[in-house]
Amino acid sequence: MIIEVINTGSELLLGQVLNTHLGYFSEQLLPLGVRVTRADTVPDGPLIEQSIRESMSRADVVLVTGGLGPTSDDLTRDIISRMFNAPLEFHPEILDKIYTYFAQRKVVPGPLTRVQAFVPQGATVLPNNHGSAPGLYLQRDGKHLFCLPGPPRELKPMFEDYALPILRELFAGIPPLARKVLRVYGVGESLLQERVEHHILAISDQIEIGYCARLGEVDLRFIAANGELVKQASAKARELLGEAIYAEDEGNMEQTVISAARAKHKTIATAESCTGGLVAHRLTNIPGSSAVLQRGWVTYSNQSKVDEIGVSEETLRLHGAVSAECAREMARGALAVSGCDLAVALTGIAGPDGGTAEKPVGTLYAGLAWKDAKDEVQVESHHKLLVPKRDDFKLTASQFALNLLRLKLS
Amino acid sequence: MIIEVINTGSELLLGQVLNTHLGYFSEQLLPLGVRVTRADTVPDGPLIEQSIRESMSRADVVLVTGGLGPTSDDLTRDIISRMFNAPLEFHPEILDKIYTYFAQRKVVPGPLTRVQAFVPQGATVLPNNHGSAPGLYLQRDGKHLFCLPGPPRELKPMFEDYALPILRELFAGIPPLARKVLRVYGVGESLLQERVEHHILAISDQIEIGYCARLGEVDLRFIAANGELVKQASAKARELLGEAIYAEDEGNMEQTVISAARAKHKTIATAESCTGGLVAHRLTNIPGSSAVLQRGWVTYSNQSKVDEIGVSEETLRLHGAVSAECAREMARGALAVSGCDLAVALTGIAGPDGGTAEKPVGTLYAGLAWKDAKDEVQVESHHKLLVPKRDDFKLTASQFALNLLRLKLS
Numbered sequence A, B: 001m002i003i004e005v006i007n008t009g010s011e012l013l014l015g016q017v018l019n020t021h022l023g024y025f026s027e028q029l030l031p032l033g034v035r036v037t038r039a040d041t042v043p044d045g046p047l048i049e050q051s052i053r054e055s056m057s058r059a060d061v062v063l064v065t066g067g068l069g070p071t072s073d074d075l076t077r078d079i080i081s082r083m084f085n086a087p088l089e090f091h092p093e094i095l096d097k098i099y100t101y102f103a104q105r106k107v108v109p110g111p112l113t114r115v116q117a118f119v120p121q122g123a124t125v126l127p128n129n130h131g132s133a134p135g136l137y138l139q140r141d142g143k144h145l146f147c148l149p150g151p152p153r154e155l156k157p158m159f160e161d162y163a164l165p166i167l168r169e170l171f172a173g174i175p176p177l178a179r180k181v182l183r184v185y186g187v188g189e190s191l192l193q194e195r196v197e198h199h200i201l202a203i204s205d206q207i208e209i210g211y212c213a214r215l216g217e218v219d220l221r222f223i224a225a226n227g228e229l230v231k232q233a234s235a236k237a238r239e240l241l242g243e244a245i246y247a248e249d250e251g252n253m254e255q256t257v258i259s260a261a262r263a264k265h266k267t268i269a270t271a272e273s274c275t276g277g278l279v280a281h282r283l284t285n286i287p288g289s290s291a292v293l294q295r296g297w298v299t300y301s302n303q304s305k306v307d308e309i310g311v312s313e314e315t316l317r318l319h320g321a322v323s324a325e326c327a328r329e330m331a332r333g334a335l336a337v338s339g340c341d342l343a344v345a346l347t348g349i350a351g352p353d354g355g356t357a358e359k360p361v362g363t364l365y366a367g368l369a370w371k372d373a374k375d376e377v378q379v380e381s382h383h384k385l386l387v388p389k390r391d392d393f394k395l396t397a398s399q400f401a402l403n404l405l406r407l408k409l410s
Helices: A021-032 A047-058 A076-083 A092-103 A112-116 A152-170 A189-202 A227-244 A253-263 A276-286 A300-307 A312-317 A326-337 A390-409 B021-032 B047-058 B078-083 B092-104 B111-116 B150-168 B190-203 B227-244 B253-263 B278-284 B302-309 B311-317 B324-338 B390-408
Strands: A002-008 A037-044 A061-065 A088-090 A118-120 A124-128 A135-140 A143-150 A178-184 A208-214 A218-226 A245-250 A268-272 A293-299 A342-348 A365-372 A377-386 B003-008 B038-042 B061-065 B088-090 B118-120 B124-126 B135-140 B142-146 B177-182 B210-216 B217-224 B245-248 B268-270 B293-299 B340-349 B364-372 B377-385
Touching: A002 A021, A002 A047, A021 A152, A047 A061, A047 A076, A047 A143, A076 A088, A076 A118, A076 A135, A076 A143, A088 A276, A088 B245, A092 A112, A092 B124, A092 B217, A112 A118, A112 B118, A112 B227, A118 A135, A118 B302, A124 A152, A135 A152, A135 A293, A135 B377, A143 A152, A189 A208, A189 A218, A189 B111, A218 A227, A245 A253, A253 A276, A253 A390, A268 A276, A268 A326, A276 A293, A276 A390, A276 B278, A276 B364, A293 A300, A293 A326, A293 B302, A300 A326, A300 B293, A312 A326, A326 A342, A326 A365, A326 A377, A342 A390, A365 A390, A377 A390, B003 B021, B003 B047, B021 B150, B038 B047, B047 B061, B047 B078, B047 B142, B078 B088, B078 B118, B078 B135, B078 B142, B092 B111, B118 B135, B135 B150, B142 B150, B177 B227, B190 B210, B190 B217, B190 B227, B217 B227, B245 B253, B253 B278, B253 B311, B253 B390, B268 B278, B268 B324, B278 B293, B278 B390, B293 B324, B302 B311, B302 B324, B311 B324, B311 B390, B324 B340, B324 B364, B324 B377, B340 B390, B364 B390, B377 B390
Parallel strands: A002 A037, A002 A061, A061 A143, A268 A293, A268 A342, B003 B038, B003 B061, B061 B142, B268 B293, B268 B340
Antiparallel strands: A037 B038, A088 A118, A124 A135, A135 A143, A178 A218, A178 A245, A208 A218, A293 B293, A342 A365, A365 A377, B088 B118, B124 B135, B135 B142, B177 B217, B177 B245, B210 B217, B340 B364, B364 B377
């Protein structure tokens, strides 16, 4: 089964919007035993037609996203009509549905809204319950073409409610593909391969092994038709990598921290200078984090470090705000003021300015404070040199801080 | 000039990593008068070869990213060698460079490192100064093929230092394409088109107009070969949309807030409950924000709202933490404790739990406090119903808060 995706939209090629559709389709299709074979991105315009023709000549199923909206650069509907010799027909019930959708949101529909109620003859309408433009499904010469809206919040429910049932029938009999992603911290991509790959291939050469390195993490991926092999590969990798694996599949560092803290009934406070709130933001992305994260400070100015979490003016004078001493006092102060069980503190130089020979851009000091088994406060500090690029620095620093919390909670 | 991009990597099709290359290439190529015509995404494997063949049959320039690394799923080097009948040759000077790169980072290179020092005969090596795998440049039948590394921090410097000079010569004589993106808050996509499009087309039909709606914002984009037309279109759009335009091009809401605050020498404090630090994180993404953002609180628990920024227990008892009264007290307290000129406060229900009939998931109360011309404290509150999905809610709530700061600073 060959499945191709065509993402339409000049904004994708211009990079104004990132394509999140592929991950979504993958997640939906793997349990059906298939995967996206290839994906084309084309601008609004005549290339959409060429791309659909090419994909339909190669693939069994073609999923087109975007270009169904009301504006002048939304061309998919017209292109399909021409390609399939299927004149556009006005469907008043679709227009009614769109008007109802707008009315519920107290939005006045403009005159352009109407074009979305035209459907190429013979196409099956895929209703849009979360937006205005309906989707389309057409068959031709045993090939299946789905036209879906671009915005994820419209695409996803439409795909699951109306496209997936058709695909499930189409792929009936194909065994599901098993996949496992192990997310690794602190081991580089090639070292990871050297440590893991030959052990996995010794289990079976039917296991597809993939590596994906990103800032501050590497994903190790197993895919196989036989789910048992994926289980064995994952168990072996866990044995080899131990604590370096911090999450699986859609999990992430913040999810692991929140789950571990909830399981142990521990509360957390954050004191952030250089990360500016990113650690707290990541933790609070997790539903249920309010049972864990009690409070956080963004102590960006020196004065706020003194006022809020009791960093001493002497420490700032003697060692500076970017120092192990300051990180320790921030963590200790955040723990004391918040009454939490753990506190993590970060201070560093995110750049682009503020670096010195001794403390270059990328310098991070992290402090961790916690109450030990005897309820006594313990504090440790860590010094790292991270990527000297502001946003990458913030991200890797937050990852480092979350990993400290994870290890302490494990 | 037809320019196609091929992004290789199973992780892209599986959605484990988002493709940021297209935006980067676009930004680099528009000033050269060209744009990416089309982009193919293929998994590690034989489709890379098919995709390169297809692209080279259609395009003048093909940019391939990924698959140059040391691991077993990095296949681009071998495929190029086979396609071009160009045997791989070992280049000791490349290996030396890689070893030096690793040594500087105190990383011990593994045995797999060596494969990256093999180059197809006749290919020009594009040095990698920020990673191990070098890039490749080949010509055939007047077509130009560039093979570049996948990780952006390796791709970008290599592209700018070694690929761009070749492309600049290739595209010499093509006038640059002018582009302007106006970023709009508070006006929906179709309403935007209705208000703007006929006025722009009245200036010239040589202006390409694009719309891109994302959560909490719409981008309005003009592209033309004649830069003067883009200027006129932008001026007209500014006249029509006024304050709804909050940034241009690569600008964003947080950049606008920081710039405006710096220009007026105003300082800002944040008090965040439901957004969990996202507003502070976004503001501190901007270089120079330390002159503006003095401190922020993530007052996630009720107790922290009382302790840190003086929300009264009576307010919490009578109105609850998610209320206009609480938002006002949070803003007023953050202003008073921090001594800043402006404070923004957010409290709401991010979900998935915690919603009620009266205050459903998606409920946001925002407070804004500032000192007026007479140095008296003013406080206002706003009530919004936003997307009832945790991460989307946090994002749109942070956008709303930043927009409040922007308007107050304008």
